[in-house]
Amino acid sequence: MVVNMVRDAGDTPEADIHQGITAPCDPVGVKETNNEATFDYCSPEYHKMISQSLLNKGHNARLKRAIQKAGQGEPVVMAYIGGSITHGAGAIPIHLRSYAYRSYERFKAMFAPSDSRSIQLVKAGVGGTPSELGMIRYDRDVLGDGQIQPDIVVIEFAVNDADDETRGNCYESLILKALAADNKPAVILLFSVFENDWNLQDRLAPVGWHYNLPMVSMKDALVEQFHKTKQEGNVITKEQYFHDIYHPTNLGHQIMADALGHLFDAVNHAELDQDDHDLRRPPVIGDDFVHVKLLDRKNGNQLAKINPGCFAQTDTDLQMAEMDDHDYATPLFPHNWMYTRGDRAEAQKFKLQMRCRCLLLIFKDSGSDEFGTALIKVDGVLTKQANPHEVNWTRCHAMLLIQDKHVREHTIEIEMAEGHEDKRFTILGFGYVS
Incomplete structure (x- = not known):
């Protein structure tokens, strides 16, 4: 298997680098919302910086097929899944200036100038969430529960996966879940970076090398030049790139889009690779969750035996996200179970019985004092404590309950912790592998 690396601007002709740049080459630059005066997208230094984002061209047959389809006027679906940066946080307006939309x-x-209506955007970024939740959302938010077949899938969790309890198993499982689709989509790994120069590229990129996937790294493009003066080769400052310590400005989102555009162009000009990704290889980290599915109030009684007890209400104050190219926000996990105090102690419990080998709880984090801590028992043993105030804002929180190699009957009981019986708690759903 040949791995194609691009580390130097000299590896790609200057004209080709230009082709992947989203902004018009106007020396006047663009006035940014952070009051930076101008920015030059045409400088050789900028093109070199963009070229350094290309960590790996990867095996190109799938991406070249999507490019060819676009050129022939056939429908192409471009899907993006990740955290708040994929959602578009820091971009104004969020639905039109995010890196995904750009x-x-x-x-x-580049590839469908005569009939751009044939290209469809699926954007599924949710703030504050790792691939541990992304893999559960994939079927619903990317595949539309079987109605959508993406041709290109961009996965961006390099700054969110510190919360992944499996330390990469969920991430690799999500990648394999996407790669294994019958229509063989191109899967691109995108590594964002925080203002403190941190991401999880060292943990996650080996998965990309293992399957020879296209990889784009904002850390490789930006961090070294962040610490240079203009005379030493600085192209963009942290103040220009970051809206806050986590999220890019409009300019930062455009630079991310330019980096992806550079990959598209590099693959378009490369010779076609004949072999496909070898998915028979043993995983680098793990593949326990490739077949994970969502169980919630909508389908739960078809999949398991559920007694909701006092978790009988439905919570409507949920995390929201602008999905796809929408300018309105969609509530996440609306088919949920919310606890409100009952009279009898036994009726307080939520009880789920099902056969599975892996199980994750999705619950609501909240900044409201009305919400309290719940205790989770697995097969009669107190296993976890779910505190909705770990981050103190409304978001979806995934928690691993069971990870086994064999399918067995399991019983999950969820009840409020002592002293929290007058509080609320929302079970948003479960991710299960049967």
Whole structure:
């Protein structure tokens, strides 16, 4: 298997680098919302910085097929899944200036200029969530529960997966879940970076090398030059790139889109690779969750035996996200179970019985004092404590309960902790592998 690396601007012709840049080459630059005066997208230094984002071209047959389909006017679906950066946080307006929307627009301009309506955007970024939740959301938010077949899938969890309890198993499982689809989509790994120069690329990139996937690294593009003066080769400052310590500005989102555009162009000009990704290889970290599915109030009684007890209400104050190219936000996990105090102690418990080998709880974090801590028993043993105030804002929180190699009958009991009986707690759903 040949691994194609691009580390130097000299590896790609200057004209080709230009092709992947989203912004028009206007020396006047763009006035940014952070009051930075101008920015030059045409400088050789900028093109070199963008070229350094290309960590790996990867095996190109799947991406070249999507490019060819676009050029022939056939429908192409571009999907993006990740955290708040994929959601578009820091971009104004969020639905039109995110890196996902801009790279989708660039792809259309590059490969389907005559009929861009044939290219569809699926954007499934949710703030504050790792691949531990992303893999559960994938079927619903990316595949539309079987109605959508993406041709390109961009996965961006490099700054969110510190919370992944499996330390990469969920991430690799999500990648394999996407790669294994019958229509063989191109899977691209995108590594964002925080203002403190941190991401999880060292943990996650080996998965990309293992399957020879296209990989784009904002850390490789940006961090070294962040610490240089203009005379030493600085292209963009942290103040220009970051809206806050986590999220890019409009300019930062555009640079991310340019990096993806550079990958598209590099693959378009490369010779076609004949072999496909070898998915028979043993995983680097793990593949326990490739077949994970969502269980919630909508389908739960078809999949398991459930006694909701006092978790009988439905919570409507949920985390929201602008999905796809929508300018409105969609509530996440609306088919949930919310606890409100009951009279009898036994009726307080939520009880789920089902056969599975892996199980994750999804619950609601909240900044409201009305919410309290719940205790989780697995097969009669107190296993976890779910505190909705770990981050003190409304978000979806995934927690691993069971990870086994064999399917067995399990019983899950959830009840409020002592002293929290007058509080609320929302079970958003479960991720299960049967």
